[in-house]
Amino acid sequence: MSSTPSSSTPGFIEELKWRRMLQDIMPGTEELLRKGPVKGYIGFDPTSDSLGVGNLVQVMTLLHFQRCGHQPVALVGGATGMVGDPSGKSAERNLLDEEALAFNLAGQKRQLEKFLDFSAGPTQAMIVNNYDWFRNFSFLGFIRDVGKHITINYMMSKDSVQRRLETGISFTEFSYQLVQGYDFYYLWKNQGLQLQMGGSDQWGNITTGTELIRRMEGGEAFALTTPLIKKADGTKFGKTEGGNIWLDPKKTSPYKFYQFWLNSSDEDSKNYVRIFTTLNREEVEALEAEHAKAPHLRLLQKSIAREVCIRVHSEEDYRSALEASEILFGNAPTEALSKLDEETLLSVFEGVPQVNIARSELEEGLGIVDLLSDKSGIFPSRGEARKLIQSGGVSINKQKLSDPNARQDAGGLLQDKYLLVQKGKKNYYLIIAG
RNA sequence: GGGGAGAUAGCCAAGUGGCCAACGGCAACAGACUGUAAAUCUGUCCUCUUCGGAGUUCGAAGGUUCGAAUCCUUCUCUCCCCA
Numbered sequence: 001m002s003s004t005p006s007s008s009t010p011g012f013i014e015e016l017k018w019r020r021m022l023q024d025i026m027p028g029t030e031e032l033l034r035k036g037p038v039k040g041y042i043g044f045d046p047t048s049d050s051l052g053v054g055n056l057v058q059v060m061t062l063l064h065f066q067r068c069g070h071q072p073v074a075l076v077g078g079a080t081g082m083v084g085d086p087s088g089k090s091a092e093r094n095l096l097d098e099e100a101l102a103f104n105l106a107g108q109k110r111q112l113e114k115f116l117d118f119s120a121g122p123t124q125a126m127i128v129n130n131y132d133w134f135r136n137f138s139f140l141g142f143i144r145d146v147g148k149h150i151t152i153n154y155m156m157s158k159d160s161v162q163r164r165l166e167t168g169i170s171f172t173e174f175s176y177q178l179v180q181g182y183d184f185y186y187l188w189k190n191q192g193l194q195l196q197m198g199g200s201d202q203w204g205n206i207t208t209g210t211e212l213i214r215r216m217e218g219g220e221a222f223a224l225t226t227p228l229i230k231k232a233d234g235t236k237f238g239k240t241e242g243g244n245i246w247l248d249p250k251k252t253s254p255y256k257f258y259q260f261w262l263n264s265s266d267e268d269s270k271n272y273v274r275i276f277t278t279l280n281r282e283e284v285e286a287l288e289a290e291h292a293k294a295p296h297l298r299l300l301q302k303s304i305a306r307e308v309c310i311r312v313h314s315e316e317d318y319r320s321a322l323e324a325s326e327i328l329f330g331n332a333p334t335e336a337l338s339k340l341d342e343e344t345l346l347s348v349f350e351g352v353p354q355v356n357i358a359r360s361e362l363e364e365g366l367g368i369v370d371l372l373s374d375k376s377g378i379f380p381s382r383g384e385a386r387k388l389i390q391s392g393g394v395s396i397n398k399q400k401l402s403d404p405n406a407r408q409d410a411g412g413l414l415q416d417k418y419l420l421v422q423k424g425k426k427n428y429y430l431i432i433a434g
Numbered sequence: 435g436g437g438g439a440g441a442u443a444g445c446c447a448a449g450u451g452g453c454c455a456a457c458g459g460c461a462a463c464a465g466a467c468u469g470u471a472a473a474u475c476u477g478u479c480c481u482c483u484u485c486g487g488a489g490u491u492c493g494a495a496g497g498u499u500c501g502a503a504u505c506c507u508u509c510u511c512u513c514c515c516c517a
Contacts, residue, residue, distance in 0.1 A: 232472085235461095265471050296469035329470050383483055391477065393464045424464060 012068040013224075018281050019274040021061065021226045023200040026210065029222040032194060033070065037122055040065055040195035041073035041187060043130075043180065043202075046081040047096070049107035050248035053260070054238040056308075059115050060276055061197055061226055062125070066116055067278065071123050073193060074112045076105045078131025080180050086173040087160040087201045105129065111247050115311065128191075130183045146182050149215040150208065158204040177208040184209025188221050200225040229275065232267035247312050254313045255351025258321035259426070261305035262298070266291070269300040277307045324348040328428055334398050342415045349420070352428045359417075359433040365409040368401060371431075378421055378429050388423065395422040 013030045016022040032038060042058045044051070051059065062072040081101050096104070109127055116125035155161060155177060161169060184206070187193040196206045206223045213219040229237045238245055245260045246252040252260075264272055269291075273284055291300045309318040327336070327348055340348070355376045362371075372378050372385040372394070379385035388394050389404040397412060397420050410433070413419060419431040 259470080263470060266469095267472075269471085294469095295471075298469065298471075301471080325470080381482065383481090383485085386483085386485080387478070388464065391464050392466095426470065 012065055012070060015064055015068055016061075016224070016226070019064070020271060021057075021064075021275055023225045023227040024203050025224040026207075026222050028220070029195065029224055032222055033068075037070050038195055039071045039073060039191065039193045040197055041075050041128075041193055042197045043075040043077055043080065043183065044108055044112070045077050045085060046101055046104040046108060048246075049104040050246045050251055051108055051111050052238055052247065053245045056247070056312075057226055057229060057275060058197070058199065059112065063115055063278070065197070066123050066125060069123060071125070072116055073126045073128060073187070073191075074116070075183060075187075076108055076112075076127060076129050078102075078105055078129045079134035080130060080176065080183070081105075082131075083176045083179055084173050085160075085176050085180070085205070086164055086169055087205065107248065128187070130179075130186075133183075133186050133190075134179070142182075146178060146185075146212065146216075149212060150178060150181070154211070155208070158208070160201075160204050177205045178212075180205045181208035181212045184221060185212045185216060188213050188219060189217070194220075195222045195224070197224050197226070200228050229271065232265055249313060249317070253351030254309060254317035255321045255324050257312065258305050258309045258318065258325060261308055262301045262325065263426075264301055264304070266295060266300070269304055272304050273300055277304055279303070279307075320347055320350065324351065328422075337397055337420060338414055340414070342417070345415060345418060349428070349430045352430050354430045354432055356432045356434055359410065362408065362410045362413070362433050365407040368396075368406045368408050369404050371408055372421065376421075376429070376431055378423060378431075393424050396420065398422070 011030070012033050013022065013025070040062075042062055044055060044058070059074075062074060066072045078101060081096065081104070082098075084095060112127055117123065118125050155174065156165075158177060160177070161174060164173075184193070184196050196209060198206055203223070203225050206225070210221045210223055213221045231237055240260060244252075245257060247257075249257075261272070261276075270288060273279065273287065277284075279287065287299060287303060291297070306318060306322075309321060323344075327340075337345075355378065357371070357375050361375065366375065368389070369382050369385045372389075373380070373382045379388070385394070386404045389401050392400060392402065394401045396408065397414060408419070410416075413433060417433055419433070421429040421431060423429065
């Protein structure tokens with residue numbers, strides 16, 4: 001995705017403010033950014049091999065940063081990932097082994113590269129790995145050269161530590177802020193980074209960094225954080241019944257990904273459009289006004305889903321997700337389904353779970369409960385299938401089932417091969433009779 | 435170390451010998467309404483079920499009893515107060 005930094009773009013801070021993405025900011029940060037291009041970074045925690053939509057907030061922060069004419073740096077936490085951040089955690093974390101960590105880092109790195117502009121220039125993005133400067137840093141060296149500058153009293157006063165004092169925190173996790181703080185020092189000292197950003201839960205860790213820079217060298221560094229996004233109903237952003245929404249298409253299909261954004265509530269989408277798209281203020285406000293006039297068109301949700309889907313996946317993925325959505329949720333009747341040729345049908349349902357059954361079993365007709373549970377595994381038990389059918393929650397080829405004792409035969413196959421099963425409103429399965 | 439309170443389904447929480455697969459609330463899932471939204475209403479919500487039932491639960495293990503989440507014994511864990 002290319003960005004077009006120009007002198008006419010508004011300041012980064014104003015940009016964050018109207019996007020409702022500014023939580024805390026250290027005094028002097030705005031002045032620094034006004035003076036000229038700044039190198040700033042955000043750290044990513046390699047707990048998984050893919051970023052999730054939760055991380056997308058930070059990715060977008062970097063993107064907005066770059067678009068405002070600054071130089072974004074993404075730090076992948078090869079070292080910090082080995083320690084475990086206690087922020088926001090109520091219990092000690094399990095440590096990943098080095099192999100898993102390396103694997104996760106590679107995955108995240110690949111994803112980050114899709115968002116930022118790495119072409120040479122004054123705002124060229126970079127990715128750094130803190131394992132590079134920690135690898136050869138000995139324990140004694142660290143506690144002597146770094147630990148000496150920060151008091152236990154200071155470290156204990158952090159929220160993330162305080163909250164764990166009752167239940168217990170290992171020395172390892174306690175040290176985390178110092179390790180992360182040293183990152184900032186190192187980057188400040190060796191690569192001229194003056195700003196660290198992050199989610200508001202990172203404030204404590206970030207300020208340990210600026211404090212370290214001050215005490216070790218009398219230097220000055222700056223910080224800002226973005227608010228934690230929550231949904232209007234107070235629940236956590238980025239999760240659905242199916243779990244986390246990932247950027248990796250193998251973990252969350254583009255179709256599911258598109259659906260995730262499309263399903264956001266009106267209330268939430270007003271925030272999302274600011275955070276997750278690069279539309280400017282006028283465009284956002286115009287879109288909101290239009291949405292308010294005809295909310296049922298879901299313009300906001302569609303615009304967000306479109307832009308994010310293209311950015312994270314591709315134009316092509318977006319198109320097929322859109323097409324699939326229109327077929328599955330549009331008013332397309334059963335006939336429309338049967339008109340689809342096999343290729344379209346398969347590509348449309350690419351992101352839909354598929355199950356195979358033997359065609360011969362369908363030939364003589366199969367009890368519908370049998371088909372949906374034992375044969376296809378769509379329902380874990382016969383009773384459950386029966387119950388949902390009785391309450392009107394199951395359709396085959398867009399036709400609602402009402403009688404659990406009904407039978408299905410080969411005559412109803414789409415393209416003489418497929419059955420489209422709908423469980424509830426939003427869960428689709430494709431049965432392939434082979 | 436002394437004294438007290440407690441452990442019930444995903445969470446909160448009622449139940450103190452049979453009427454208990456266990457009140458109620460939240461979450462979750464489904465239906466209606468709608469806009470694939472929100473709110474609201476209805477249903478489901480230990481497991482399986484041919485929807486008649488069947489099986490396994492109330493921190494753990496034993497015991498009393500025709501019958502236990504409920505009584506007794508031991509054990510494990512949590513919280514509070516005093517030292």
